[in-house]
Amino acid sequence: MIATSDLSVFIGRLRIVRGVTFKAQPGEVTAIIGPNGSGKTTLLKALSGDAAYTGSAGIDGIEIASMKPWQAAGLRAVLPQSTSLSFPFTVREIVRLGLTGGSAGPGRSGDRVAEALARVDLEGFAGRFYQELSGGEQQRVQLARVLCQVWDPVVDGRPCWLFLDEPVSSLDIRHQLAVMDVARTYAESGGGVIAVLHDLNLTAMYADEVLVMRKGEMAAFGAPRSVLDDRLLEDVFECRLRVGALPAGGVPFVLPQSAG
Amino acid sequence: MEAPRAARSGIAARRVSGADGDRTALARMVITLLGLLLAATFLLSLASGASDASVLTVARDMVSGVAGDGALSARDRIIVYDIRLPRAVLGVLIGAALAVSGAVMQGLFRNPLADPGLVGVSAGAGLGAISIIVLGTGVLGPVVTTLGIYALPLAAFGGGLATTILLYKVATRRGQTSVATMLLAGIALGAMAGAFSGVLVFVADDAQLRDLTFWGLGSLAGATWLKVAAAGPIIVAALIASPFLARSLNGLALGEATAHHLGIPVQRMKSIAIVTVAGAIGAAVAVSGGIGFVGIVVPHLLRLLIGPDNRFLLPASALLGASLLLLADAVARVIVAPAELPIGIVTAFFGAPFFLWILLRKRGVLDL
Numbered sequence: 001m002i003a004t005s006d007l008s009v010f011i012g013r014l015r016i017v018r019g020v021t022f023k024a025q026p027g028e029v030t031a032i033i034g035p036n037g038s039g040k041t042t043l044l045k046a047l048s049g050d051a052a053y054t055g056s057a058g059i060d061g062i063e064i065a066s067m068k069p070w071q072a073a074g075l076r077a078v079l080p081q082s083t084s085l086s087f088p089f090t091v092r093e094i095v096r097l098g099l100t101g102g103s104a105g106p107g108r109s110g111d112r113v114a115e116a117l118a119r120v121d122l123e124g125f126a127g128r129f130y131q132e133l134s135g136g137e138q139q140r141v142q143l144a145r146v147l148c149q150v151w152d153p154v155v156d157g158r159p160c161w162l163f164l165d166e167p168v169s170s171l172d173i174r175h176q177l178a179v180m181d182v183a184r185t186y187a188e189s190g191g192g193v194i195a196v197l198h199d200l201n202l203t204a205m206y207a208d209e210v211l212v213m214r215k216g217e218m219a220a221f222g223a224p225r226s227v228l229d230d231r232l233l234e235d236v237f238e239c240r241l242r243v244g245a246l247p248a249g250g251v252p253f254v255l256p257q258s259a260g
Numbered sequence: 261m262e263a264p265r266a267a268r269s270g271i272a273a274r275r276v277s278g279a280d281g282d283r284t285a286l287a288r289m290v291i292t293l294l295g296l297l298l299a300a301t302f303l304l305s306l307a308s309g310a311s312d313a314s315v316l317t318v319a320r321d322m323v324s325g326v327a328g329d330g331a332l333s334a335r336d337r338i339i340v341y342d343i344r345l346p347r348a349v350l351g352v353l354i355g356a357a358l359a360v361s362g363a364v365m366q367g368l369f370r371n372p373l374a375d376p377g378l379v380g381v382s383a384g385a386g387l388g389a390i391s392i393i394v395l396g397t398g399v400l401g402p403v404v405t406t407l408g409i410y411a412l413p414l415a416a417f418g419g420g421l422a423t424t425i426l427l428y429k430v431a432t433r434r435g436q437t438s439v440a441t442m443l444l445a446g447i448a449l450g451a452m453a454g455a456f457s458g459v460l461v462f463v464a465d466d467a468q469l470r471d472l473t474f475w476g477l478g479s480l481a482g483a484t485w486l487k488v489a490a491a492g493p494i495i496v497a498a499l500i501a502s503p504f505l506a507r508s509l510n511g512l513a514l515g516e517a518t519a520h521h522l523g524i525p526v527q528r529m530k531s532i533a534i535v536t537v538a539g540a541i542g543a544a545v546a547v548s549g550g551i552g553f554v555g556i557v558v559p560h561l562l563r564l565l566i567g568p569d570n571r572f573l574l575p576a577s578a579l580l581g582a583s584l585l586l587l588a589d590a591v592a593r594v595i596v597a598p599a600e601l602p603i604g605i606v607t608a609f610f611g612a613p614f615f616l617w618i619l620l621r622k623r624g625v626l627d628l
Contacts, residue, residue, distance in 0.1 A: 048517075050517050050521075069520055069524055069525050070523035070525075071523075072523065077521065078517075078518070078521040080518060080521075083515060085513060085514065086370040086371055086513060087372065087563065088568060089569075090567065093281060093568075093569055094514075097511060097514065097522060098522070100507055100511070100522065126280045126281040127280050149522065
């Protein structure tokens with residue numbers, strides 16, 4: 001379980017995240033939503049050990065700030081929003097980097113890389129150069145690397161975690177669903193997933209719990225059904241939103257929920 | 261679970277060697293070949309020169325043992341073992357030091373253009389060395405008496421270390437290194453070190469000036485076992501440390517945050533990398549002056565060949581750097597025989613056009 005209590009993050013003298021208290025359970029997908037600049041990514045950074053925080057935040061009771069990098073790497077893997085690369089690595093070499101950290105055991109590395117690439121629908125991409133891929137393909141390569149790092153959702157009875165920062169931001173609809181399915185499957189196998197998302201429909205579809213951020217504070221936390229309501233969304237996103245409303249006659253709309 | 265498994269074996273069946281993005285086997289082969297190349301250039305370096313001992317006789321003599329009835333005449337043995345051997349050993353050490361420092365620094369700055377010679381680290385090390393040569397008889401006298409032959413390499417190490425740390429502090433903000441800032445700051449730091457060095461040269465007396473000239477030419481000439489003993493330990497320590505950085509440098513290629521997520525102690529690793537580079541460059545500069553371009557040409561060539569994986573790039577750089585420096589030294593000795601060219605001129609002749617070629621290839625890609 002990941003639990004925070006009165007978690008605040010300062011960048012310089014500015015308080016980006018203030019007083020967030022929530023619990024994320026393994027076996028569930030916890031989504032963090034909110035408008036731009038509301039502190040979603042910063043909150044995830046605090047959980048990843050990248051940003052210093054006040055208050056407390058722990059994985060299974062171990063304070064995140066006190067973890068050694070290699071210790072944390074065995075418990076959670078982090079997918080950043082985007083990753084630029086300075087040297088011409090191949091896709092296989094990138095994904096293999098995930099194996100060197102984390103909880104992945106030795107051996108079977110070739111299989112593991114191929115399997116991870118298959119999961120993100122990139123079979124046959126191992127020999128391509130990362131820098132020559134499209135943004136969406138790069139994002140999925142990084143997800144494959146992240147999966148390699150915490151391949152088994154549960155290690156020695158302890159759940160592992162995926163922290164995903166906007167994992168579907170540059171993906172087409174099919175791959176959005178595919179990547180969210182990967183997250184879903186990971187949670188169903190006993191691991192935990194915390195994902196920053198912008199797509200409210202995907203959130204409603206895949207999240208077990210939703211943490212809504214607003215100006216650095218937690219505006220709501222709960223199941224999608226209870227959190228995604230007109231008043232809260234309008235208040236948080238500062239525009240008129242109506243849950244479940246159909247567009248006025250004749251305008252086509254396509255929801256991810258309709259995918260078979 | 262069955263479907264992906266089937267797909268996987270399908271890929272395995274179609275997999276062509278090299279097309280699956282795994283360059284491990286290729287890298288191992290290249291490293292083996294580079295090892296052989298180094299052995300060959302080492303022998304060549306022992307055999308080439310005014311005396312006519314052939315590669316074969318030198319090799320036979322070395323195999324039959326130093327004490328035994330070797331294949332070389334007494335005169336040739338002195339030439340080979342007391343003059344050429346220390347020179348060749350020093351060449352190997354310095355070539356490896358320059359190339360590995362280049363590779364480590366490029367990994368650290370996440371940039372293929374970072375080179376100790378270009379960004380002022382060599383100039384800083386040079387300032388340290390010049391301080392000892394000029395002030396060693398004056399205010400720095402006690403330092404020289406205490407440290408003995410290590411005074412020069414340690415001073416150069418100190419100069420290189422200070423420059424590298426300054427450079428890193430200036431060029432890196434929140435884990436991101438700006439190329440433009442790095443190169444420009446490197447020029448500024450190099451110029452500053454050069455100015456201080458100039459002041460020291462200005463106050464130097466005649467004997468010191470002669471020492472400075474010999475030192476500053478960038479040459480392996482005058483290599484002795486004493487110089488090997490002075491620079492060797494620091495360089496060997498740096499070379500031994502470098503493979504332990506390989507995994508961390510690979511992680512760092514994805515950025516500092518991601519390296520941290522992968523379980524790499526980023527801050528500690530960066531400190532070790534900086535000390536390693538400063539140590540290797542300091543020791544190299546202390547005994548051979550500034551030899552440019554090895555640190556940028558060698559890793560770049562190897563990245564084209566075996567890819568940027570530092571687990572292979574670092575040892576391969578050491579081997580190729582050593583071989584290239586021995587070859588450059590052989591050219592320097594032969595081309596204007598019986599005189600010899602400073603080796604720095606030879607490496608610049610080949611290295612500078614190569615550097616321009618990299619820039620041309622990268623034009624539009626680099627965010628200068």
